[in-house]
Amino acid sequence: MTEPTLSKLDRLLDELIAQYRHLPGATLPVLHAVQDALGHIPPAAVPRIAQALNLSRAEVHGVVSFYHHFRTRPPGARVVQLCRAEACQSMGGKALWEHACQSLGLDEQAGAHGATTADQGVTLQPVYCLGLCACAPAMAIDGQVHGRVQAADFERLLGRPQEAV
Incomplete structure (x- = not known):
């Protein structure tokens, strides 16, 4: 049986999470890295980040929605x-x-x-x-x-x- 291929988003998230997960309070550094890479935090990224950091989706979503800096949609040019x-x-x-x-x-x-x-x-x-x-x-x-x-x-x-x- 073949391994399912990871999407580009999943690969990027895995890479960014691996860079920051060792930090205390890794949620903000991971979210900043994702937004820096993509211009926003895609809603599809929230469950993957939550699972990787052993948090609930609500906790990650709460951080994204609390800080005005984070966007959930791509920004304009x-x-x-x-x-x-x-x-x-x-x-x-x-x-x-x-x-x-x-x-x-x-x-x-x-x-x-x-x-x-x-x-x-x-x-x-x-x-x-x-x-x-x-x-x-x-x-x-x-x-x-x-x-x-x-x-x-x-x-x-x-x-x-x-x-x-």
């Missing part, structure tokens, strides 16, 4: 994170969030936990501190952080035409 913490809010972060949602055609409430444009071009995510409190409001595009961002800066940094403002 660009990932925009807007700081929603107090310092940024007090310096115009709310208006920047509203502008970003309007500019990208996203519902403000749907975007409260992260949303992707219909064309899969941009994923907008709220984050709760990018570490640029003195340069509020802050945003990151594909991991590159920018401070003192206004509506026109948002458009410019995304490479969008100014008339979109």
Whole structure:
């Protein structure tokens, strides 16, 4: 009888789990590694991670759903994170969030936990501190952080035409 072949996802998960399972609290390092490799945590990965780390699926799902950083769907081609913490809010972060949602055609409430444009071009995510409190409001595009961002800066940094403002 032949061995069943493992899917690409299963092979990747086995590899990543093997790298981190020896660490205390291996759940977060494994989840970060999976998201770094795939751009998100596929729901199909949760049972395999849970079994390998001797956790319940609910425990792993709880970690994925608790942290805003983790996504369960593939992100858009660009990932925009807007700081929603107090310092940024007090310096115009709310208006920047509203502008970003309007500019990208996203519902403000749907975007409260992260949303992707219909064309899969941009994923907008709220984050709760990018570490640029003195340069509020802050945003990151594909991991590159920018401070003192206004509506026109948002458009410019995304490479969008100014008339979109």
